[in-house]
Amino acid sequence: MLVFLLLILPVVFVLLTLIFNDKQAKNIALLGSLATLGVGLYAFYQFNLNPACSCFVYHTEWIKALNADFYIKIDGIDIILVLLTVLLVPFIIQSTAGRDIKNPKAYFSLILAMQSALLGVFLAKDALLFYIFWELALIPIYLISLIWGGEGRQKITFKFFIYTLFGSLFMLLAIIFIWIHNPSRNFNIYDFYKAGALLSAKQQMFVFIAFYLAFAIKIPIFPLHTWQPDTYVNAPTQGTMLLSGIMLKMGAFALIVWLIPIVPLGWQLASKYVIILSVISVVYGSLMALTQQDFKRMLAYSSLGHVGLIAAGIFAFNLQGIQGSLYQMLSHGINVVALFFVCDIILNRMKTDTMQKLGGIRNVSRVFSVLFLIALLGSVAMPLTNGFVGEFLLIHGVFQYNTIMAVFAGLTVILGALYMLRAYQSMMHGEVNALTETFGEITTNEKIVLGGLAVLVIFFGLFPNIILHVSEEPVKQLIEHVQNATVLVKR
Amino acid sequence: MKELLLLSGLGILSLIAEILNVRKLIYxxxxxGLFLNIGFCVSDFGHNxxxxxxxxxxxxxxxxxxxxxxxxxxxxxMAKNYFKDETNLSDHFSLVLFSLVGVFILTSYTHLVMLFLGVEILSIPVYVLAGSDKRNLYSNEAAxxxxxxxxxxSGFLxxxxxxxxxxxxSFNVVQIASSAxxxxxxxxxxxxxxxxxxxxAMAFKMSAVPFHFWAPDVYTGAPTVITAYMSTIVKIGAIAGFxxxxxxxxxxxTHYNFVLLLMAVLTIAVGNIIAASQSNVKRLLAYSSIGHAGFIILGICxxxxxxxxxIWYYLLAYSLASIASFWVLMLVSKQKDDEDISAFNGLVKRSPVLAGTMIIALxxxxxxxxxxxxxxxxxxxxNVIEKGYILIAIIAILASLIGVYYYFKLIIAMFSGTSEESAAIEVPLFTKLVLILISVILIVVGVLPDFILGLIFR
Structure with missing residues (x-):
C-alpha cells in the first residue's frame, strides 16, 4: 500500500491545490511535495530494512481483455529514481518563492501531476501501465512550457511534443509486438523478459530500434537531441528543472529496465553503434557548451553531454556502468536543478544570462558565489561531490567495454571543467560592472533552496554507499539475466 | 422488432406534434423514447x-x-437549441428519427434488400438535412x-x-456464406x-478514399449540427452495415483483403495529411473523420x-469526441460566425468549460x-500487428502523429492565441453539464475499457 500512497498523494494534492485559492496554491503544493518526500524517504528507509515487504507491491487487475494489470512495485533500481523525484520536487516548488507566476493554481497542480506521472513511470511493472504513465508525463510538461514559456514557445514546445510522441508511438508498437509474442499474453515486465529472449535476432533488433527511438529521444542522445536546447531555454525555470532533472531520467531508466533485459540479443548486436552515438553525444554536447554565450543554453548543452555519458555507461551494461548511471542520474538531477536555479536567480535580477555582460557577482554576493561553486563542482565531478562517484563509475564501466570509447567519454569531465569554470569565472569573478552592481545578496528563500541542494551535493559525495548498496543486488541480477540470454543464443 | 416500431413511431409522433401544436413536448x-430504446436493446440481449x-x-x-x-x-x-433558434424543430427531428430507423436496419440486416433499404432510409433524410440551411448557398451545394x-x-449498391x-x-447473408x-x-x-x-457503395457511405471527395464539401456546407450528425451516427450506420x-x-x-487494406491505408493517410493543411475547423474535423473511418476499416480488414x-469501442470513442468537438465548434463559431482556427484563440480564458471539453475531445x-x-x-x-502487417501499423502510427499535429494546432490556439474577441461565451448551464459529462465518459471509457465492453457485450 505504501507504494500506492506514493503515487496517489501528489494527485490528492493536485485536487487540493485546485480547490484553494491562488495565494495558497504554492504552499499547498509544497506541503504535498513534502508529504510525498516523507513517504518516499520512509519507503527508502523501510526498503533498507526489508526489501521484500509486501507494502512495496500493489497489484490488481485492470483490463482483463488484454491481461493488463495495475502493477506497481518498488525495487532496488526504481527506488533511486523515486528518491530523486521526491527529493527534487519540493526544491522545484520552493524555487518559485518570490517569483511572480501567473495563474499559480494551474502551475502548481501541473507540477504535482507531473510528479505523480513520473513516479508512475518509475514504479510501473506492467508495460501498458508504463506506457500510459510515460505519455501522461508528457502532457503537464507540455502545458507548463506552452503556457508559461518564453518567446516563440508555441513552435518550440510543439516540436518537443511531436518529437517525443513520435518516439513513444514506436515504443507502443514494440510493446504490442512483444505482447503478441508473449506466451503468457500479459504485460508483466518479468514475463516480458522471458518473452523477449524468445524472439529471433531480427525481431529483437526491430524491438530494440523501436524502443531505442522512444528512449533516445527522451534522454536525448545525438542525433535525436534537436528538440532539447530550445525547449530547455524556452521553458519556465521549473519546467526546465523537471525536464532536465527528472524527465530525461525516464529515458535512461527505461534503457536499463525496459530495453536491454527485454531484448538482450538486440542490445548485443547494436551496443557498438549506440555507444558510439552516446559518446558522440558527450563530445558534441560538451563542445557545444564551450561555444555558448548564454548560461542557460550552455547548461542545456552540458546536460546533453552528461546524459550522453549516462547512456554510454548503460549500454556498456556491466556492474560499474549501471551502478554509475543510476548514481549519476541522482547526482545529475540534483546538480542540474541547482544550476538552473542559479541561472534563474541571475536571470531574475539581471534580465540577461549572457555571460560576458556579467562579472564580479562574487564581490556583491558571497553566499551565492559559494553555493554556486558547490553546485558547479558537483557538476564537474570534483572528488567528494556527488558527481565524482557517478562519473567515475561510468567511465570505469565504459572503459571495461572499450578503451577508446572511455577516452572520449572521459572528455566530459575535462571539457565540463573547462566550460563550467569559464562560466563561473566570467560571471562571478572580475570587476563589478554597472549591471552587476545591482545584484545584491540573494534572499533567504533562495539561500534555503540553493543551500539545501548544495548540502545534497556534498552529502551524496560523501556517502555514496547508502544508494549504491541498495541497487547492487538487482543490478547484478539484471546483468546475469542478460548474460544468460545472450550466451544461450550463441550456443 | 420493438426498436424498429419505437423509432418509426417517434418519427411520426414528432411530425404530428407540429400539427397538434405540442412542440415543447417533442424533445x-x-x-x-431513445432511453426506452436502449432499455429494449438491453432486455433483448440473448434472445437473437x-x-x-x-x-x-x-x-x-x-x-x-x-x-x-x-x-x-x-x-x-445539441440540436435542440439550434433548431429552436434557426428553423423548424419538428420536421428536422422527425427526419433524423427516420434516418435512425435506417441506421437500425443497417446494424441488423441479414437480407441484402434490407441493406439497400437501410442505406436509402438512412441517406434520404440526410440529403434533406444537409440542405436545411435554405438561405445558405453552401448548404444547398452540399445537399x-x-x-x-x-x-x-446507391445505383452501384x-x-x-x-x-x-x-x-x-439468394439475398441472405448467412446463405451467401454457406453457398459460397x-x-x-x-x-x-x-x-x-x-x-x-x-x-x-459502402465505401462511399463511409467516406473511404478514393470515394471520399464529397465528404469535406458536404461536411463544410451543411449546418454544423447536421455535420455532427453525419460524422457520428451516419458513420456508425455505414460502418455497422459494412x-x-x-x-x-x-x-x-480473400480477394478483397488487399483492396480493403489499400483502401484503409489510403483513407488513413489521405484523411490525416489533408486535414493537417486545413484552417477551417469544420473542414479539419471532416478530414480527420475520414482518417478515423480509415482506422475502423483497417480494424475490419x-x-x-x-x-x-x-470497432464498437472505436466508434464509441470517436463519436463521443466528435460530437463534443462539433458542439464546441457550433457554440464558438456562433459568436462571430467564424469557423477558422483563429476563432478558438484564447478560448481557455473565454470559456474554460468549452475549452476543457474540446481539449479532452481532441x-x-x-x-x-x-x-x-x-x-x-x-x-x-x-489486431493489425497480430496479423503481421507491421509496415501498415507503422503507417497508421505516422498518420496518427500527423493527427496530433493538427489537433494540437487547435489546442495551442486555445491556450495562447490572442483574440480581439475577449467577451466570454455564454453557455447554458445544462449544455455545460452535458459537455462535462461527455468529457468524463471519455476519460472513464479510456481508463476502464474492460468495464464498458463488459457492460455491453456480456
Missing amino acids: PLVII EAIYGMMVLDKIPLAFTILFSFIAILWFT FKYFLLGAFA LLGITFVYGALG MSPYGISQQLLIVGFLLILF YRLFSVVLSFY VLSASTPYV LSMAGIPPLAGFFAKYFILL
Whole structure:
C-alpha cells in the first residue's frame, strides 16, 4: 500500500491545490511535495530494512481483455529514481518563492501531476501501465512550457511534443509486438523478459530500434537531441528543472529496465553503434557548451553531454556502468536543478544570462558565489561531490567495454571543467560592472533552496554507499539475466 | 422488432406534434423514447430475435443500437437549441428519427434488400438535412452534391446486390456464406464483381478514399449540427452495415483483403495529411473523420473474433469526441460566425468549460492515453500487428502523429492565441453539464475499457 500512497498523494494534492485559492496554491503544493518526500524517504528507509515487504507491491487487475494489470512495485533500481523525484520536487516548488507566476493554481497542480506521472513511470511493472504513465508525463510538461514559456514557445514546445510522441508511438508498437509474442499474453515486465529472449535476432533488433527511438529521444542522445536546447531555454525555470532533472531520467531508466533485459540479443548486436552515438553525444554536447554565450543554453548543452555519458555507461551494461548511471542520474538531477536555479536567480535580477555582460557577482554576493561553486563542482565531478562517484563509475564501466570509447567519454569531465569554470569565472569573478552592481545578496528563500541542494551535493559525495548498496543486488541480477540470454543464443 | 416500431413511431409522433401544436413536448419525448430504446436493446440481449428472415437482432446489432441511441440522445440535446433558434424543430427531428430507423436496419440486416433499404432510409433524410440551411448557398451545394453522388452510389449498391443474387440465387447473408462454400455451379466472376460493387457503395457511405471527395464539401456546407450528425451516427450506420456483410464475405473471399487494406491505408493517410493543411475547423474535423473511418476499416480488414468489440469501442470513442468537438465548434463559431482556427484563440480564458471539453475531445481523437481514443487505436493496432502487417501499423502510427499535429494546432490556439474577441461565451448551464459529462465518459471509457465492453457485450 505504501507504494500506492506514493503515487496517489501528489494527485490528492493536485485536487487540493485546485480547490484553494491562488495565494495558497504554492504552499499547498509544497506541503504535498513534502508529504510525498516523507513517504518516499520512509519507503527508502523501510526498503533498507526489508526489501521484500509486501507494502512495496500493489497489484490488481485492470483490463482483463488484454491481461493488463495495475502493477506497481518498488525495487532496488526504481527506488533511486523515486528518491530523486521526491527529493527534487519540493526544491522545484520552493524555487518559485518570490517569483511572480501567473495563474499559480494551474502551475502548481501541473507540477504535482507531473510528479505523480513520473513516479508512475518509475514504479510501473506492467508495460501498458508504463506506457500510459510515460505519455501522461508528457502532457503537464507540455502545458507548463506552452503556457508559461518564453518567446516563440508555441513552435518550440510543439516540436518537443511531436518529437517525443513520435518516439513513444514506436515504443507502443514494440510493446504490442512483444505482447503478441508473449506466451503468457500479459504485460508483466518479468514475463516480458522471458518473452523477449524468445524472439529471433531480427525481431529483437526491430524491438530494440523501436524502443531505442522512444528512449533516445527522451534522454536525448545525438542525433535525436534537436528538440532539447530550445525547449530547455524556452521553458519556465521549473519546467526546465523537471525536464532536465527528472524527465530525461525516464529515458535512461527505461534503457536499463525496459530495453536491454527485454531484448538482450538486440542490445548485443547494436551496443557498438549506440555507444558510439552516446559518446558522440558527450563530445558534441560538451563542445557545444564551450561555444555558448548564454548560461542557460550552455547548461542545456552540458546536460546533453552528461546524459550522453549516462547512456554510454548503460549500454556498456556491466556492474560499474549501471551502478554509475543510476548514481549519476541522482547526482545529475540534483546538480542540474541547482544550476538552473542559479541561472534563474541571475536571470531574475539581471534580465540577461549572457555571460560576458556579467562579472564580479562574487564581490556583491558571497553566499551565492559559494553555493554556486558547490553546485558547479558537483557538476564537474570534483572528488567528494556527488558527481565524482557517478562519473567515475561510468567511465570505469565504459572503459571495461572499450578503451577508446572511455577516452572520449572521459572528455566530459575535462571539457565540463573547462566550460563550467569559464562560466563561473566570467560571471562571478572580475570587476563589478554597472549591471552587476545591482545584484545584491540573494534572499533567504533562495539561500534555503540553493543551500539545501548544495548540502545534497556534498552529502551524496560523501556517502555514496547508502544508494549504491541498495541497487547492487538487482543490478547484478539484471546483468546475469542478460548474460544468460545472450550466451544461450550463441550456443 | 420493438426498436424498429419505437423509432418509426417517434418519427411520426414528432411530425404530428407540429400539427397538434405540442412542440415543447417533442424533445423530452424523443429523449425518453431513445432511453426506452436502449432499455429494449438491453432486455433483448440473448434472445437473437429474427424478424421475418430480414433482420436478426443478435448481440452485435443490439450493441450498435445502444451506441447510436446514446449518441442520438447527445445529438438531440445539441440540436435542440439550434433548431429552436434557426428553423423548424419538428420536421428536422422527425427526419433524423427516420434516418435512425435506417441506421437500425443497417446494424441488423441479414437480407441484402434490407441493406439497400437501410442505406436509402438512412441517406434520404440526410440529403434533406444537409440542405436545411435554405438561405445558405453552401448548404444547398452540399445537399445537391451529396444527393447526386449518393444516388450514384446507391445505383452501384443495387447493381452489386443483383449480381450477387444472380450468382447465388439468394439475398441472405448467412446463405451467401454457406453457398459460397460449395465450389460448383457458382459464377465466381459475377460474385466477385458483385461484392466489389457493394464494397464501393459502402465505401462511399463511409467516406473511404478514393470515394471520399464529397465528404469535406458536404461536411463544410451543411449546418454544423447536421455535420455532427453525419460524422457520428451516419458513420456508425455505414460502418455497422459494412461490417455485417463483409465480416461474412471476408472470411470466405480473400480477394478483397488487399483492396480493403489499400483502401484503409489510403483513407488513413489521405484523411490525416489533408486535414493537417486545413484552417477551417469544420473542414479539419471532416478530414480527420475520414482518417478515423480509415482506422475502423483497417480494424475490419484484420478480421478476428474481437473485431466487433474493437470497432464498437472505436466508434464509441470517436463519436463521443466528435460530437463534443462539433458542439464546441457550433457554440464558438456562433459568436462571430467564424469557423477558422483563429476563432478558438484564447478560448481557455473565454470559456474554460468549452475549452476543457474540446481539449479532452481532441486529445482523445489524437489517441493520447489514458483517454478513450488511445485504447480504440490500441485495439486496432494490436489486431493489425497480430496479423503481421507491421509496415501498415507503422503507417497508421505516422498518420496518427500527423493527427496530433493538427489537433494540437487547435489546442495551442486555445491556450495562447490572442483574440480581439475577449467577451466570454455564454453557455447554458445544462449544455455545460452535458459537455462535462461527455468529457468524463471519455476519460472513464479510456481508463476502464474492460468495464464498458463488459457492460455491453456480456
